């Protein structure tokens with residue numbers, strides 16, 4: 680049985696989607712089986728249509744990325760969760776998906792599985808770390824083994840040196856740069872490596 684990684688994310692305008700793809704690539708590079716999954720969109724069309732970038736992203740990923748299901752969480756032996764920052768916190772879309780997991784939590788599905796988190800916010804200091812820490816609160820309750828990148832590889836410094844998880848500052852609309860995507864790939868590789876070590880122990 681190989682390591683099975685579920686990369687589960689929400690993205691409105693594409694930044695976290697780019698990071699999620701890079702995390703998935705990193706895990707796949709370690710021969711993990713990988714599922715890249717977006718959570719269900721909850722915002723009304725009126726809100727989405729008011730932002731052309733949001734509408735374009737919703738339309739372009741509708742068929743490209745399958746929606747996350749609870750079965751993905753049962754299937755996976757490791758998790759990577761991505762969310763944009765919303766006032767320093769996890770998006771309601773990802774939280775809604777998480778809030779459907781009570782039965783899995785009760786059944787102990789999450790126990791001892793390694794998990795990691797990543798995010799994007801507009802500002803350089805706009806709450807990336809608090810968002811990851813908020814996401815990680817769920818992982819404590821699930822009994823996961825939280826896998827931060829820390830400073831375990833020099834390439835992380837080029838991406839801003841966030842030890843909590845890969846993060847991007849999207850500013851005026853810039854998409855994740857090469858160093859940040861490399862950090863996200865590393866985070867995926869690192870997660871798969873830790874999952875493999877736990878599997879062998």
Ligand SMILES: Cc1cc2nc3c(=O)[nH]c(=O)nc-3n(C[C@H](O)[C@H](O)[C@H](O)COP(=O)(O)O)c2cc1C
Pocket residue numbers: 689690691692693694695696763764765766767768799800801802803804805806848849
């Ligand atoms: C309701 C709302 C709240 C936000 N809160 C923050 C915030 O607290 N700090 C910040 O820097 N950016 C904030 N943003 C900006 C997004 O986090 C940022 O644009 C992010 O890169 C979007 O990721 P995405 O392209 O994957 O959707 C907020 C955006 C919205 C719509």
